[in-house]
Amino acid sequence: MLELEHGFRVVDCHAHLDHNEMAVTTYGRDTGPDELERECHQAGIVRAAISPSPHTEAKGYLRANNAVARLSVDRPFLAFARLNGALDATGGPVATVRNMRATRANYHTRPGDIEQYAYDNRFHGFVLDPALDGLPDEEVVAELAVVDLPVVVDCREEFPPSAAERALLGEGFPVILSGFGGYPMDRNRMVDSLALLDSYDRLYLDTWAVRSRELLERGLLEYPDRILFGSGTPVVHPNVAIMEILTLDVSEDAMNRVFNKNPMRVIPGFAPQ
Known part of the structure; x- marks a missing residue:
């Protein structure tokens, strides 16, 4: 694909x-580190x-996290560690009973990790997908507050923004709700996430797969x-994702904020070397 010419400094x-090659073969992915670097x-x-x-079939992410950190060396990547846990995040009485008996297995994330x-x-940060x-x-969670690094949180139907608010927001570390807290065209969860920004100073939203121009423009304004x-x-x-921002009816300053200034403030590793 032809290179985009947009004039902004963009960080993702x-x-x-x-x-590794086994992961690509097993899970059907076709983007390795060299191709990802080239596409970026x-x-x-x-x-x-x-x-x-x-x-979800894997027992823990220790090896995958270490591999991502290794593959980030000498590439324009910042490694984020994926975390897991023993608690059922889906809510309801069944989950409450399960969590009363839950114990950390050897493949679950520990405070020392x-x-x-x-x-x-x-x-440079962490990723959580509690529903999976x-x-x-x-x-x-207390140790996450101690290290004070950003945590990207995936919200699904089983773990909506309201569940993230109960479990993670206000705990002392910055939280980035992925995709405005929803999925493409899942407007209700995205609107709920925008409303949460009024209550939590260290809450942020990323633009992944937000297909609604109106919601993107509203968030930026x-x-x-x-x-x-x-x-x-x-x-x-990434070309498609950038074009979704470039075609919005917002100012150049707003685009510069979403592409560079805001991510750099939350994730200092994005600062120019």
């Missing part, structure tokens, strides 16, 4: 990377935050400092 706070360059993305793709991930800027991978317990660009590559090609 939401990208995934399959860490074509789109004009100077740096991207990457984390392992979610795999958070400390090691954060050591010496090896990882479970929710970390209170000790892990009403909350100019709280919206971050995230492509969601390889699910969405």
Whole structure:
């Protein structure tokens, strides 16, 4: 695909990377680190935050996280560690009973893992998909507050923004709700996420797969400092994700904020070297 010419410095706070050939073969992905770097360059993305793709069949993400950190060396990537937990995040009485009996298995994220991930800027943040991978317990959440790195949270039907508010918001660390807290055309959850910005100073939303021009423009106009660009590559090609922003009816300053200023403030590793 031809390189985009847009004149903005663009950083991407939401990208995934399959860490080895077996993962590509098993899960049907076709984007390795070299291709991802090439696609980002074509789109004009100077740096991207990457984390392992979610795999519900896997028992933990330690090896995948370490591989992503290794593959980020000498590439324009910032590694984010994917976390899991023993708690059922879906809510309701059944989940409550399960969580009363839940114990951390050896493949679940532990407080010491958070400390090691954060050591010496090896990882620049974390990713949580509680509906798929479970929710970390209170000790892990407390350690997330200690290291104070951003946490990207995927909200699904089983774990909407209201559940993220109960479990994660206001705990002392910045939270980025992926895709405005919803999925393409899931307007209600996206509107709920926008409303939460009024109550939580360290809450942010990324633009992954937000197909509604009206919601994107509203977010950029009403909350100019709280919206971050995230492509969601390889699910969405970065060229497509950038064009969705470039075609909005907003000012050049608003675009510069979402592409560069806002992500750089939340994730310092995005600052120019």
